[in-house]
Amino acid sequence: MTSSLPVLTGDDTRPHRGGTVTWACAPGFPPAVIFPFTPAERMGTRNIYEFQMLMYRPLYYFGSKGTPEVDYEQSIGEPPRWSDDGLTVRIRIKPWKWSNGETLCADNVLFWVNLMKVKGDRYGEYVPGYFPDNCTDYGRDGEDSVWFTFDKPYSRKWVLMNQLSTITPLPRAWDRTADGPANASRGLTDVASVYDYLMAEQGDIVAESNQHRTRWADSPVWSVVDGPWRLKSYTLEGVVTFVPNQHYSGPNRPYVDEFRQVPTMSDDEEYRMLQAGPRGPDSVQVGYLPLSFTTEPTDDPTRGGANPLAPDYRLVPQVAFCIRYFCLNYNNPTVAGRIFTQTYFRQALQCTLDQDSAVRDIYHGYAYRQNGPVPMVPATDLVSPRQRAGAWPLPFDPDRARRLLQDNGWDTSTTPAVCVRPGTGPGAAGAGIPAGTRLSVLLRYVEGRPALTRLMTTFQRDAATAGIEIRLEEVYGSVLVAEDAPCVPSPDTPCRWEMCCWNGGWAYHHPTGEILFRTDAGGNFGHWSDPVTDELIERTVTSDDPAVLYEYQDHIAEQVPVIFTPNFPIRLFEVSSDLRGFEPVNPFGMINPENWYYVDQ
Secondary structure, eight states, X not given: OOOOOOOOOTTOOOOBOOXXXXXXXXXXXXXXXXXXXXXXXXXXXXXXXIIIHHHSOOSSOBOTTSSSSBOSTTOSBOOOEEOTTXXXXXXXXXXXXXXXXXXXXXHHHHXXXXXXXXXXXXXXXXXXXXXXXXXXXXXXXXXXXXXXXXXXXXXXXXXXXXXXXXXOOOOGGGSEETTEEOOXXXXXXXXXXXXXXXXXXXXXXXXXXXXXXXXXXXXXXXXOOOSSEEEEEEOTTOOEEEEEOTTOOSSOOOOSSEEEEEOOSSHHHHHHHHHTOSSSTTOOSEEEOOXXXXXXXXXXXXXXXXXXXXXXXXXXXXXOSEEEEEEEOTTOOSXXXXXXXXXXXXXXXXXXXXXXXXXXXXXXXXXXXXXXXXXXXXXXXXXXXXXXXXXXXXXXXXXXXXXXXXXXXXXXXXXXXXXXXXXXSTTSOBTTOOTTOBOEEEEEEESSOHHHHHHHHHHHHHHHHTTOEEEEEEEOHHHHHHHSOXXXXXXXXXXXXXXXXXXXXXXXSSOOOHHHHXXXXXXXXXXXXXXXXXXXXXXXXXXXXXXXXXXXXXXXXXXXXXXXXXXXXXXXXXEETTEESOOSOOTTSOOOGGGOEEOOO
């Protein structure tokens, strides 16, 4: 076990052990899944990075030193060792301990992989044809080593960053059914039954009530953890409290006695909590400055500007390696789904979203334009030269949007525009769009975020000038992502949602796109499917040539399978002035409260 004290600088004093840190969380997304085999409809920063990962550590941990790289010290797996032919990778497992005394081992890793093999379609980062489907074989070399043999050579960086990174070792104590111990760690026969048992212990992943979540802390299943924290309680009101895992054997054991996460219903409520200050019976030591409450503009979203809550708090932007967008439902069985499949419509829609004005007027400089599927900030050479130079294929241009619609069978003299040339020939609206169809689409977005509301209403206004009527509806966050989930039309799931914006997007490890845009991928929420995209993605995962990544992202920027929105820090953290160890922030969205400690002031 290790527990190194932080290096103290400046006017810091020696860290205090003890105390409680209370975090005021963003509204709308309470943790809904504790079983870290998370389905697509519950994938999200709040659920995974701020909840599950505190208790259940992944095989490889990323970003804890403030850079978008693997942190092997924080990882359960040692650096991968490859065979000369590039087909087989071996990984040694560190002998960390589970809180019930079990030693982490090869079986814990294979337990997860077997779940992926059988129930991959219920895991949000599963991509058919990729891990573990692209393994011709896999197994264990004794108690502390696993190996995977792939069907062909892949990019080793991609395998590490996007494939092995999906693995979260699971304890033997979970390898059971209601009838007793099972053997999902060593074979596939019991996997489905074990999965059903664990999901029953998890409780309804869609229900908004916290009733079943209050039982998680005392569960003989979920109380077995290997991370630095264990769950103490989850109240009916949604307050989540963690305490240190006394059996944690990784680096950096917690300093504070408790870490509390309190829910908020809106940016306004959260800001009022911060205004009360970081000291007192109901005080908050960590929160966020809502973008709508910034008082002065900044020209650098990575550093921030004036802090209206100083000197009680310091402002710490968390700029993530992510993209932001909203989804279109290509599986919608109505005419809306047929409209979304038309490239000209998606291009017109993107041309009516004024990102640059939003960066300036709504986000006060705490944002930046997102041109395509690779993050523009932090700056990297992964962005294509074309986009790096500012050559965005679909800049804000409502006149161009109107022309695109007119050239493809729509009368834009009125809003909503009306289809006057149905069919599939040149200049026609496209298959499945009857004459007389009105160009009106529903966009549901998460409530409680004033900056997002301004973006949506401005978008609605500008789209109307091109003939596109956007009907807006605010929805509570977790309800939104549960109802507007990836779906295939059936009598039980009509799949009629149209467009969905949860004020987020996707945080990458390596931006090759297979999770988001490959046909039937877990993160492909709208069920976009394009053979050219699939072919380009396949090339990105088998080659480290940057030109291949550039070709893929320029194609996506032109095709706009999602509508890209301004990107901004995950949070503008407000951190109590006497709380240290918070920085550097993690560019993938994870948090490390085990590193936080109080000092005298």
